[in-house]
Amino acid sequence: MIKEMICISCPMGCHLSCDITDMNDIKVTGNTCPRGVLYAKDELTQPKRIVTGSMRVVGGNKAMLSVKTSNAIDKHLIFDSLRLLNEIKVNAPIHIGDVMIENVLGTGVNFVATKEIL
């Protein structure tokens, strides 16, 4: 069986064709780079997303700090992870890459700052 999908690894958005006859040996075509194969396999077995959001800042030169997960996390955890961001406020100064929330929902992935706040 062939499943069509669009790769979201980068803005090129390659149209992938995945042969899922054998789920242990998924064959992917239509990708431009190796990331397409990884994406298709993950998407068919355990879909993941990088989550980006924001946190409120106390005492900084900006009201909001933008953050991202340092790696992709399971798609079904997106909303639970976002809830964590609304629960706490963070203190300035903050640098890009600073860990704001460690080990998000036990995934081993951190929320890190993506903006400089003075």
Next chain:
Amino acid sequence: MEFKNLVIIGGGPAGLAAAKSAYDSGERDILILERESELGGILNQCIHNGFGLHTFKEELTGPEYAQRYIDEINDRKIEYKLNTTVIDVSRDKIVTYVSSNDGLVEINAKAIIFACGCRERPRGAINIAGMRGAGVYSAGTAQKLVNIDGYMPGKEVVILGSGDIGLIMARRMTFEGAKVKAVIELMPFSAGLNRNIVQCLNDFDIPLHFSHTIVEVVGKDRVESVLVAKVDEKLNPIMETAFSIPCDTILLSVGLLPENELAKNASVELSNITGGAIVDDSMMTNVDGVFQCGNVLHVHDLVDFVSAESEVAGQCAVNYINGKARSAEKIEILTTNGVRYCVPEIILKDNEFKPLALKVRVANVFKKVKLQVLLDDNILISKNRAVVAPGEMENIALTSEQVQKLKTANKIEIKLVSEVL
């Protein structure tokens, strides 16, 4: 009157890359003028990821991408002014700006780079009928409210237009607890990137209605609902198909327009198609020493291509300042058969045989085609494409050898041909 070799209008991705490249080409007398209170431009509010795969070979968020370039500017100690608005640029390259620090200042520049980006088409540009209740925002304004200021503009949202900002905001509003009821797209295809339809709409089961439009906004003080109808082939609404969607907020993502009011004053000739200047392969406009790059020139999908284009503009502006001779002979690129435009539009017939990127947009969605560059009717490049769409810019990278052929040709044409034939 002050004097500067190079004045760059705009401190977003285009202006920063142009400044860095001008500095690295040997120029030291550079000034960036930025009207916001920080450098980085619109990247600062684009907190999602997906930036920098071409430039840095890694996936960054907007603010991270901006910071990379801000650091480059600071490392080189390039001068910039914030909270500074340029109010006029004259044909003889006098830039007038205002700021609360300096008041009104005139600078006589040897070269000027317009890197002032684009702005969103507003409600007035699309003539939606109905009441004038609160709750109608452009998608970018909503993005600024949520990501920079920390305010939510509404709870139940309908988005008109499926451009990238609209798609990104559909997900962002969902993340912050709003219910996005639908995205309405006039055309039978999206102007946004495919990946954004997947990860911003499909992931959250947000319906996307192609060939539909909003025919009425209901709500006297605040938006209460919208009336949505299907459109026919001529894009006229079919009123019998109309249905109502209750909502308190409408976001408009109906296109971007290069911001060229200043350039017009400077007698810069604009393209009817891109809304930006008509430039040659040195990114120079019809006005000597006036250059353009980034979204003021034509609206890009990827900031990576903005940075690359702007580096060319920075370098060529320095060549101009240094008095490097320019060829008077030039040739216009013809775009035919489904190709809507190419930037640059003009190729100088000089001996600058450096790699060059031709940025091309098609006029419609086409499947199984070849995108071809022809020189004197001979094929120089032919790229197979399963699908091409107006929402996805094609970047044709030419090598030095190919540029040499391009510059010695008498006719340059870019077109689509059906692969089936």
